[in-house]
Amino acid sequence: MTESSREARLNTAFVTLADTLTDEYDVVDLLHTLMNETIEVVDAQASGLMLANGHNELELVASTSERADFVEVMQLNAGSGPCVQCFGEGRAVSVADVSETGAAWTEFRAAALLQGFHSVHAVPLRLRSETIGAMNLFRTSTGVLSDRDAAVAQALADVATIGILQERIIRETAIVTEQLQRALDSRILIEQAKGVVAESAGVEMEEAFAMLRDHARSSNLTLRSIAEGVVGRTLEVRNLVRVSTSTPTP
Template sequence: MTLQGEELAALFARLMRVASQEPLDTRVLLATCAESGRRVYGARGAIVQYAPLSCPDISTEGTGSALRTLAADAVAWKEGPGCDARSSGAALIDVDVTTRPARVRWPSWAPRALALGFGRVTALPLKSTDDLAFGALVLLGPPEATMDEKALASARCLAETAAHALALQRQAFESRVLAAQLQTALSSRVVIEQAKGMLAVRQGLTLDDAFGCLRRHARTHRRKVTDLAREVTEGRDDIPPR
């Protein structure tokens, strides 16, 4: 394995490790993606855009404060190679930013990139397993730094790995949210059942009638049934008989 291959393997492993480390932190993962692109391909800088398919917000990260600002501004402008790759799902390969077509295509982005010393850009979409783009990896270099086929192949591999890592982290986050929701629902159900039993014994009701009493009292007083049930079990609310 070549030195570049060893570094690639190490960075890919780091991406997957960051995706699952505690606590889950998308910002750290995006920064790792951007820095991986810069280090492995000798790019002068890199930017990542990330917009989960279920979320309208677009997160950005870049190598260095100037690129972080450019990444955020590009989203506000709704232009730039990252926005194009993310919205179209198609890669932009080794685009010369100094040309008139690039400046016309990106009237706000291109002058800023040139002012920062970037003259060439490659933008690769980050795609889900069903081929939907939810982000982009943007690699930037000086005007004379063209990207060869070997570097492009490595860049595509990194983009695929970054997309997989982001998807895994998103799945882990959603699983935890679902688990928390299920735990809350279970806890609420237990409290309600306890309150039903206490009311049934106290007022000589069936469990169904006790629940009806609990629900009517909550509705009349504009309370949540769970909150009222908890107060009943703690002896802080005494619902009068029907």
């Protein structure tokens, strides 16, 4: 690959990865795109990718071949290997010769060599202090990735990581916004219910609210649900009066 064609292929890789980040993108599709584009640009023949689950435990999410899939599964089962170490330390791990990894990675070494992989480069999916997974790049020859290839692999992984974390932030922000809106809606509903109770029972607004709250607590229901009952006329105000007179208000 000439220098100009490599640069063109690298630009295509970043564009393709960025295009995957649509409003409703699929994370698995994003990760497959990341792996496929990476091995097209750098000197690697296969890739596997692991993400941390809700318990911060690695799980295999995607791979470019059955051979890579097998090695990754063996690595997870053993709880050790370059990808596991990469995730745990939040830094790239490069293995120039799998056959010389020693006793620490016995299962990984056997699986990798069985599948014809002789070196590996693991890249963290990390943004600042948060590591969400790791990508393994498998090679059929010994030796380490060039500094340039290693930097490209990390840059592509960074783009995917930012996309995943951004989607998570948007989702969590949407949940918070929904909760805030519900709280605002509840306040309006409660104010309406206070007005109904105050008028029907002939009490001040503060006492009306105390009656609503007392009934909610004694019934083990939310204040919103009690307010909905009062406003919707499915809960009679006289029942609130009866509860309020028998329940001390703190």
